[in-house]
Amino acid sequence: MSVNAIEISDLSKFYGKARGIEHVNLEISEGEIFGFIGPNGAGKSTTIRILMNMIFPTSGSARIMGMDVIRETKKIKSHVGYIPSDANAHFSMDVHEFLSYCIRFYRVHNGEQRIADLSGLFELDLKRKIAELSMGNRKKVSIVQSLLHSPGLLILDEPTTGLDPLMQSIFFELLRSENRKGMTIFFSSHILSEVQMLCKRVAIIKEGKIIQVEDIETLRKKQLKKVYIEFGDKMKIEGFDIPGIEGITTGPGNILSFMYSGNINELVSMLSVNKIINLMIEEPSLDEIFMHYYKL
Amino acid sequence: MNRNLFLKELRRNALSLVIWMSVITLFISGTMAVYPTFLENQSKILGMISIFPSELLQFKGISNFADLLSALGFYAVNNIIYMMVLGSIYSIVLSSGILLREEYNKTAEYLLTRPLTRSEVFVSKLAVLSLNVFLLNLITALAGFISLELVKNEPFSIRAFLILSLYTLLLNILFGAIGLFVSTLIKRAKPITTFSIGLVLIFYFIFTLSKITEGVSKIGYLSPFRYVNTNATDPAYAIDLWHLLYFIGISLLLTGLAYRLYNRKDIYT
Numbered sequence: 363m364s365v366n367a368i369e370i371s372d373l374s375k376f377y378g379k380a381r382g383i384e385h386v387n388l389e390i391s392e393g394e395i396f397g398f399i400g401p402n403g404a405g406k407s408t409t410i411r412i413l414m415n416m417i418f419p420t421s422g423s424a425r426i427m428g429m430d431v432i433r434e435t436k437k438i439k440s441h442v443g444y445i446p447s448d449a450n451a452h453f454s455m456d457v458h459e460f461l462s463y464c465i466r467f468y469r470v471h472n473g474e475q476r477i478a479d480l481s482g483l484f485e486l487d488l489k490r491k492i493a494e495l496s497m498g499n500r501k502k503v504s505i506v507q508s509l510l511h512s513p514g515l516l517i518l519d520e521p522t523t524g525l526d527p528l529m530q531s532i533f534f535e536l537l538r539s540e541n542r543k544g545m546t547i548f549f550s551s552h553i554l555s556e557v558q559m560l561c562k563r564v565a566i567i568k569e570g571k572i573i574q575v576e577d578i579e580t581l582r583k584k585q586l587k588k589v590y591i592e593f594g595d596k597m598k599i600e601g602f603d604i605p606g607i608e609g610i611t612t613g614p615g616n617i618l619s620f621m622y623s624g625n626i627n628e629l630v631s632m633l634s635v636n637k638i639i640n641l642m643i644e645e646p647s648l649d650e651i652f653m654h655y656y657k658l
Numbered sequence: 659m660n661r662n663l664f665l666k667e668l669r670r671n672a673l674s675l676v677i678w679m680s681v682i683t684l685f686i687s688g689t690m691a692v693y694p695t696f697l698e699n700q701s702k703i704l705g706m707i708s709i710f711p712s713e714l715l716q717f718k719g720i721s722n723f724a725d726l727l728s729a730l731g732f733y734a735v736n737n738i739i740y741m742m743v744l745g746s747i748y749s750i751v752l753s754s755g756i757l758l759r760e761e762y763n764k765t766a767e768y769l770l771t772r773p774l775t776r777s778e779v780f781v782s783k784l785a786v787l788s789l790n791v792f793l794l795n796l797i798t799a800l801a802g803f804i805s806l807e808l809v810k811n812e813p814f815s816i817r818a819f820l821i822l823s824l825y826t827l828l829l830n831i832l833f834g835a836i837g838l839f840v841s842t843l844i845k846r847a848k849p850i851t852t853f854s855i856g857l858v859l860i861f862y863f864i865f866t867l868s869k870i871t872e873g874v875s876k877i878g879y880l881s882p883f884r885y886v887n888t889n890a891t892d893p894a895y896a897i898d899l900w901h902l903l904y905f906i907g908i909s910l911l912l913t914g915l916a917y918r919l920y921n922r923k924d925i926y927t
Contacts, residue, residue: 414771417924440773448927451764466662467772616912
């Protein structure tokens, strides 16, 4: 019987009366690249911190590789790599000193070679003090430390902050390559596009609750877009009866804006019977996506 | 205990230990260097001291002027209380930060995601704390012993010297346990150094007040300093069993509570 890499059952965390997460349920299969998306304060880090046994749940349970995250935390952590959202730590150490310190917690053969290989991939100068590094380079150090022991599960909390596009692409390629070798990846982010780029399945969390768990392909097919359109003539909202449109609002002049889920070519073709002065189609904000999912 | 964490913590705290050792050693050497001059001018100095209020003399631990004439008596009156205060400040500053620092320095997310249990983290840090407090006491006691050997004009009781040093160590350990316990009560990561130093000074102030003010002598029992006997020139000088149990009992209790709290604590960065 195959065991889920992560299994979260009815997990809740309250900070006094304040909500952290409420009744979160998730199952992530071994070998999956799973996205966990939500705005700041939605509960992503709370969930991850419970998985890493940094905080304790108010109720519910979580298991990693079939092991309880509280009782078997030590065993779990020898198989898990973790990239925290904040890479600003260990300023007094140089990069090599820090990575050597990290790798000594695990039984890794040829650790020095592993440090050299991963640091080389991210073009890290091992002699530099962490305090002297840019935000992006600190993030690279954080990525490298998470992969030193070749974990079976990698948990990433906003890992791309500060990485330039080239390094981001190298990082994603590395993740895909490790995933092909069997690594499960739990990727938490507030940036939908990067989750879409990497993950096969995604959970959306808002205000501590999972509001949707969806295949990324299904999400893509929905192709949710924010559309602004300026007409030459006055248009009435009531006249807009096109499938896939919702949340129409009027702006100054003859501007209408709405969310559209469907084929853009079909939308443009239907709209083109009217005189269009300007048309703008953009990625919706997360909040808009969340509103969309709430209405489904 | 985790060896990797233990060694890292040891390195991290080494410089601070050396600085504190040096400061206390210099203080002891400086004070004891005055002893030969004190002996030469004893009649003038004792005459001057005799006009001091009896409460002040009592507070300084001078029950008999003759105590000051022996090297050990001079050491006990002029050094020990300051060694106790400085050592306790060192212990509480180290202990209150040794766990909490991982949170406010944002290193907890790297440490607690390693294959370690909370107990291993706690025990590794406790080992570093204990070793540092022990080394500070060992080196400063050694400095005291060498100073006494250099300035003495007659033999002094090594047994009494060891008891004084043991009292200092017990007090420092107790403040170490207090710091550890208080730090596990802090919910949001922030340094508590000022608070910790304040705690030592408040206990010292309570002890002082109880010594020099009639009518409030009972509040002295609230202060750990009250359970230290520095009257080393007393021929019957010995460690009080109840005081020994007090120091060991409270230290173990607070460390045990800190261990329990840390194992259940939500750690934020």
